[in-house]
Amino acid sequence: MDTLELTKKEKTATATENISGSVAVLRALIAENVETIFGYPGGAIMPIYDALYDYHDKLKHILVRHEQGAIHAAQGFARVSGRTGVVFATSGPGATNLVTGLADAMIDSTPVVCITGQVFAHLLGTDAFQETDVINITTPVTKWNYQVTDANEIPHVLAKAFYIAGSGRPGPVVIDITKNAQLQLFEFKGYEKCEHIRSYRPKPIVRKEYIEKAAQLINEAERPFVIFGQGVILGKAEKEFQKFIEKSGIPAAWTIMGMSAIPTDHPLGVGMLGMHGNYGPNVLTNECDVLIAVGMRFDDRVTGRLDKYAKQAKVIHLDIDPAEIDKNVKTTVSVWGDCKETLPLLTELVEQKVYPQWLQKFKDCMEKEEVKCIKPELTPNNEVLTMGEVIDILNRLTKGEAVIVTDVGQHQMVACRYAKYNNSKSNITSGGLGTMGYALPAAIGAYYGAPDRPIIAIIGDGGMQMTIQELGTIMQFKPNVNIIILNNNFLGMVRQWQELFHQHRYSFVDIQSPDFVQVAKGYGIEGRSVCKRDELKNALSEMLNSKDSYLVEVMVGKENNVFPMVPQGRGVAEIVLGKDEV
Amino acid sequence: MTKQEYTITVYTENQIGLLNRIAIIFSRRKINVESLNTSPSEVDSVHRFTIVINETEDVVRKLCRQIEKQVEVLKAYYNTNEEIVWQELALYKVPTDIIAEEVKVERLLRQYGAKAVVIRKDYTVFEVAGHREETDTLIKVLEPYGLIEFVRSARVAIIKNSDGFHKKLKSFEYKEPGEEVVENEYLSENEKVFSM
Ligand SMILES: Cc1ncc(C[n+]2csc(CCOP(=O)(O)OP(=O)(O)O)c2C)c(N)n1
Numbered sequence: 001m002d003t004l005e006l007t008k009k010e011k012t013a014t015a016t017e018n019i020s021g022s023v024a025v026l027r028a029l030i031a032e033n034v035e036t037i038f039g040y041p042g043g044a045i046m047p048i049y050d051a052l053y054d055y056h057d058k059l060k061h062i063l064v065r066h067e068q069g070a071i072h073a074a075q076g077f078a079r080v081s082g083r084t085g086v087v088f089a090t091s092g093p094g095a096t097n098l099v100t101g102l103a104d105a106m107i108d109s110t111p112v113v114c115i116t117g118q119v120f121a122h123l124l125g126t127d128a129f130q131e132t133d134v135i136n137i138t139t140p141v142t143k144w145n146y147q148v149t150d151a152n153e154i155p156h157v158l159a160k161a162f163y164i165a166g167s168g169r170p171g172p173v174v175i176d177i178t179k180n181a182q183l184q185l186f187e188f189k190g191y192e193k194c195e196h197i198r199s200y201r202p203k204p205i206v207r208k209e210y211i212e213k214a215a216q217l218i219n220e221a222e223r224p225f226v227i228f229g230q231g232v233i234l235g236k237a238e239k240e241f242q243k244f245i246e247k248s249g250i251p252a253a254w255t256i257m258g259m260s261a262i263p264t265d266h267p268l269g270v271g272m273l274g275m276h277g278n279y280g281p282n283v284l285t286n287e288c289d290v291l292i293a294v295g296m297r298f299d300d301r302v303t304g305r306l307d308k309y310a311k312q313a314k315v316i317h318l319d320i321d322p323a324e325i326d327k328n329v330k331t332t333v334s335v336w337g338d339c340k341e342t343l344p345l346l347t348e349l350v351e352q353k354v355y356p357q358w359l360q361k362f363k364d365c366m367e368k369e370e371v372k373c374i375k376p377e378l379t380p381n382n383e384v385l386t387m388g389e390v391i392d393i394l395n396r397l398t399k400g401e402a403v404i405v406t407d408v409g410q411h412q413m414v415a416c417r418y419a420k421y422n423n424s425k426s427n428i429t430s431g432g433l434g435t436m437g438y439a440l441p442a443a444i445g446a447y448y449g450a451p452d453r454p455i456i457a458i459i460g461d462g463g464m465q466m467t468i469q470e471l472g473t474i475m476q477f478k479p480n481v482n483i484i485i486l487n488n489n490f491l492g493m494v495r496q497w498q499e500l501f502h503q504h505r506y507s508f509v510d511i512q513s514p515d516f517v518q519v520a521k522g523y524g525i526e527g528r529s530v531c532k533r534d535e536l537k538n539a540l541s542e543m544l545n546s547k548d549s550y551l552v553e554v555m556v557g558k559e560n561n562v563f564p565m566v567p568q569g570r571g572v573a574e575i576v577l578g579k580d581e582v
Numbered sequence: 583m584t585k586q587e588y589t590i591t592v593y594t595e596n597q598i599g600l601l602n603r604i605a606i607i608f609s610r611r612k613i614n615v616e617s618l619n620t621s622p623s624e625v626d627s628v629h630r631f632t633i634v635i636n637e638t639e640d641v642v643r644k645l646c647r648q649i650e651k652q653v654e655v656l657k658a659y660y661n662t663n664e665e666i667v668w669q670e671l672a673l674y675k676v677p678t679d680i681i682a683e684e685v686k687v688e689r690l691l692r693q694y695g696a697k698a699v700v701i702r703k704d705y706t707v708f709e710v711a712g713h714r715e716e717t718d719t720l721i722k723v724l725e726p727y728g729l730i731e732f733v734r735s736a737r738v739a740i741i742k743n744s745d746g747f748h749k750k751l752k753s754f755e756y757k758e759p760g761e762e763v764v765e766n767e768y769l770s771e772n773e774k775v776f777s778m
Contacts, residue, residue: 135599136599136602139599139602139603139606140606140610143653144653145599146599147598147599164653195757196756196757197653198595198656198751198754198755199594199595199653199654199655199656199754200653200654201754321651322647322650322651323644323647323648323650323651325647326643326644327644327647
């Protein structure tokens with residue numbers, strides 16, 4: 001049933017009904033086409049959970065093992081499906097456990113609506129049991145938040161919440177509902193979706209003169225270079241983007257968040273930007289004459305030292321968020337707008353071109369990288385397993401059709417460097433916040449967002465132990481999640497920095513792990529550990545063929561490093577290909 | 583770019599929590615707020631914040647964009663002191679006997695345009711509205727005579743070349759703003775007064 005119909009029906013069927021605030025919350029979710037909620041109950045949200053008891057046929061609730069797991073799952077769900085993720089948590093500790101996920105969703109523009117229970121309104125500010133000032137704690141990490149103390153507000157506020165979370169530049173929203181409002185009976189006049197808030201303009205009217213200026217710069221360029229971020233995916237503008245680069249013939253590189261917006265093997269796709277991105281895109285950023293940034297925000301992990309970043313280039317920046325324009329990099333032409341609208345306008349005005357010589361430069365760089373970094377990683381000449389070869393086998397087994405969810409660290413960088421994707425929304429990772437512990441719960445959420453696609457979580461031995469409890473969620477609800485632990489017996493990324501920049505002083509990075517396979521078994525999840533090359537393919541196939549979740553631990557080289565690397569504080573052109581160059 | 587005093591005027595919905603949302607935009611960046619005033623505006627139901635900071639224009643512009651990004655903020659403008667008419671209100675409490683005895687003090691107060699708000703046997707409260715330098719000088723002047731209490735309000739400011747918010751607000755009411763309201767205007771005024 002489509003939304004409109006449902007909304008109408010809800011309206012007529014309930015015109016004069018008296019319902020509780022809790023029921024109103026659930027009706028709102030149904031009207032917003034929500035099917036899955038990730039949550040954890042507690043005292044202050046009990047009325048909502050009580051109402052949920054009667055709605056379990058319409059709303060699926062996944063009971064996580066920690067509220068951080070709930071919000072990461074909602075994020076994974078949102079990222080893979082392009083829809084808004086929903087979380088329930090109780091007051092106090094339940095709500096504070098959401099904070100990391102909120103910060104993550106905020107910085108990575110992920111649409112999530114979190115509903116937190118709160119103590120009775122008359123107890124606010126009295127240090128009541130499990131009372132925390134959730135609104136003020138979450139203000140810096142939410143796009144919007146609101147405390148409801150009267151049930152009459154619920155339909156309207158939830159409509160606003162979904163509208164704000166999902167429109168413009170998406171982000172997390174917290175709605176804190178006091179217990180009295182959840183219990184209160186009120187006259188429900190129906191649920192109406194929010195489509196306009198006068199103080200909130202999710203996207204502007206596109207100004208054509210800026211498109212014209214941008215097109216002119218592009219048409220005059222000799223070495224134009226496109227860099228793109230998640231904006232292309234969030235704007236559902238993958239096709240528009242592809243048309244733009246294909247007509248203009250401009251090589252394009254992705255940020256970690258923009259990855260998979262175009263197929264990784266697209267002839268104009270020249271790789272990943274950033275600290276551990278590809279050599280060419282980094283070096284040639286400082287050789288292009290026009291830099292066209294689409295839906296990306298010039299994060300410092302992408303730009304390196306700003307005063308050495310693309311100083312020679314004229315910069316065109318297409319973004320939906322005006323606060324991003326000129327924030328880090330001064331633009332020559334800024335195109336403020338939704339790239340779903342601006343890209344086609346731009347495509348119309350750009351000339352059909354090819355840049356064979358310029359493109360060749362990227363290929364030459366890739367050859368250099370191939371010899372020094374890629375080959376040793378993918379086809380090592382000793383028996384020590386590398387992270388890269390695991391990804392390489394996965395590519396061959398899944399043929400680029402999988403959703404890959406990564407945690408944070410070396411394995412994340414390796415996965416993003418080497419994974420191949422055919423489809424958009426396939427690379428789910430904590431980019432802006434770098435939240436260890438993200439992958440396992442996000443992969444669970446991703447399963448509910450795309451149940452028909454293979455979901456592969458790639459996690460370090462450190463990160464796995466941050467949210468390992470979510471194996472319990474898998475045990476109970478049986479989402480099919482493939483879990484790969486790349487175990488180097490170290491907090492690898494920190495160890496790499498200590499090796500390279502702190503004179504090999506390994507300070508508290510030698511983390512010990514439990515027997516992950518045994519732990520998984522304890523949760524009823526099959527798994528095996530692999531330390532030999534000839535077992536690797538077999539183990540990964542077994543994992544992918546298993547109908548249930550399956551865990552593969554791969555013992556990889558303890559002190560392998562990820563290269564190339566733009567060392568912190570250096571310019572993108574100072575990217576190094578190996579230890580000897582640091 | 584050099585730092586100077588800027589007055590930021592923010593038109594907002596009247597919403598609990600918004601003050602905090604705006605305040606943390608400054609504190610997060612370790613920027614000192616010299617003064618902050620909240621008040622009604624010329625438009626019913628629209629709130630007006632007046633914030634004074636000492637920063638470079640580049641920083642102020644970025645701050646305004648962050649402020650405008652907040653869901654309940656309608657608009658943020660920034661102006662230099664030349665572009666506004668502004669006042670601060672100061673109250674001074676001084677011992678009444680000294681004023682009565684020292685003719686000089688009375689003359690001084692008159693000179694600074696001070697108005698007596700309360701006169702009691704033991705103390706008198708004067709009020710002065712003016713610019714910071716004026717109210718500051720009067721502190722120095724009164725100190726030798728025993729200034730008991732001093733307090734100054736936040737700045738309130740009127741933007742000289744503004745038509746007010748009535749007309750602007752209309753453009754916010756509609757889902758699709760009319761042609762006459764080009765929201766994107768600030769992009770062409772990159773270096774000028776911020777207005778989105
Ligand atoms: C919550 C959190 N704490 C600390 C860090 C800092 N940090 C970044 S990478 C990393 C090491 C990760 O180790 P592991 O999970 O084993 O992955 P590896 O780098 O070895 O692949 C750490 C500690 C972080 N990103 N997130």
